[in-house]
Amino acid sequence: MKEITDILQAYDQAEREGRRCALATVVHVEGSSYRRPGARMLVTEDGRLTGAISGGCLEGDALRKALFAIQLQTSKLVTYDTTNEDDLRFGVQLGCNGVVHILFEPVKDGHPISLLREASRNRSGAALVTLFSRQRTAEQPGTSLLYTGGRVTATLPDALCQTILSDVVCGHGVSHFSHYGPHEAFIEFLVPPPALVIAGAGNDVLPLVDIASLLGWHLTIVDGRPHYADKARFPKADRVIVARPDQVLPQLDDDQQRLFLLMTHNYQYDLALLKAILPGRFPYIGILGPRTRLDRMLEDVGYALDEAQRASIHGPVGLDIGAETPAEIAVSIVAGIRAFLSGHTGRQLKDNLHPIHHRPWTAQVQD
Incomplete structure (x- = not known):
C-alpha cells in the first residue's frame, strides 16, 4: 500500500502542475520476475517515475511506452519476454527468465487514480480488479472495479460487473485471475498498512x-x-x-x-x-x-x-x-x-526451497 500512497502523492503534484500522467501496472507474470502482479508505477509527461515495475531494468522502455499512452490517450498492454535469453532485443536486459505483461493506462479525469485513492482510505481492505487482454486487437479496460466492504465502484457494464463481483466474493481474500471472454482479470486484494x-x-x-x-x-x-x-x-x-x-x-x-x-x-x-x-x-x-x-x-x-x-x-x-x-x-x-x-519465519532465503514470492494465483490462471 505504500507504493499506492506514493503514487497518489505524485499524481496530486502532477495535477497541480497541469501535467498528464499514465499508470503502468504489472498484470501478469509467467516465470521469474523482480516484481509480481499488482506492482505499479506512475509516469508523468515530463518523465518523472513514482513506484517500480521492475528492479530498474524495465523502467527506461516503460517510460517510452507510458509517454506513448499519454499522447494517444489509449491503454496498451506490453509484453516483455526473456525466456529465450535474447532480452537484448528489448534493450532492457531483464536478467530474469520470465514473461512480464504490463498495462499502460492514461489517467483521464482522475481515473484510475480515483480507485486507488478510494482503496487507500479503507482500513478493512479492498478488492481491485484490472481487466486486460493478451489479444492484440482487444480493448484494454484496465483498472475497472473496486470493492470495499460492500461498496462497489466500477466502470463496467452491469452484467459483467455482477459476474466479476461473484468471483471477488468467492476469492476469500486471495489475489487470483479469472477469464471473461477475451479478457483476463487480475483480482487483487489490497491489505491496509499495519x-x-x-x-x-x-x-x-x-x-x-x-x-x-x-x-x-x-x-x-x-x-x-x-x-x-x-x-x-x-x-x-x-x-x-x-x-x-x-x-x-x-x-x-x-x-x-x-x-x-x-x-x-x-x-x-x-x-x-x-x-x-x-x-x-x-x-x-x-x-x-x-x-x-x-x-x-x-x-x-x-x-x-x-x-x-x-x-x-x-x-x-x-x-x-x-x-x-x-x-x-x-x-x-x-x-x-x-x-x-x-506468515514467514524470517530464515535465510538461501535455505528456502520454494519461490521467493508467494504465488497463490498460479493454479487459477487459465492460459
Missing part, C-alpha cells in the same frame, strides 16, 4: 519510526512523558499521544488488527498497558527486554493467559540477527513484525 502503536518515546524509538514509516506503516507513539512524546521528535509518526496506560485505548480508533509494541523501559507503565490491551485480543503484542522481564510481567498480570493471548505476545521481540545498536534492534523488530504479518 497500524502499530509504540509505547515508548525514548531515543531507541527514533530509528524504529524511521524504518516503519519508510514501509508506509501507520504509527502511533504513546508515552506518559510530555518532553519525550513530542510530535517535533517524531515528525514521521501519524500520531503522538501523551497518556497514562489506562488512557491509551480510549484515544485509539476501533481496529482489532492493531499491533502493539511495549518499549518504554518503564516496567510499571508497560505492565499497566499490557493489562489494558490483553482483553482486546489484538493479534500482536511485542515486548522489548529479556525473557526474565517478560516472565515476571506475565506473572504480574494477575491471571493465567489463555492460549490465544499467549500466542499474541512476542517477547523478546524481534528476529535473532545479532542486533546491538538501536538501529540494528529497530531492523530486528520491524523484520520480526513483517515476518509475523506475512
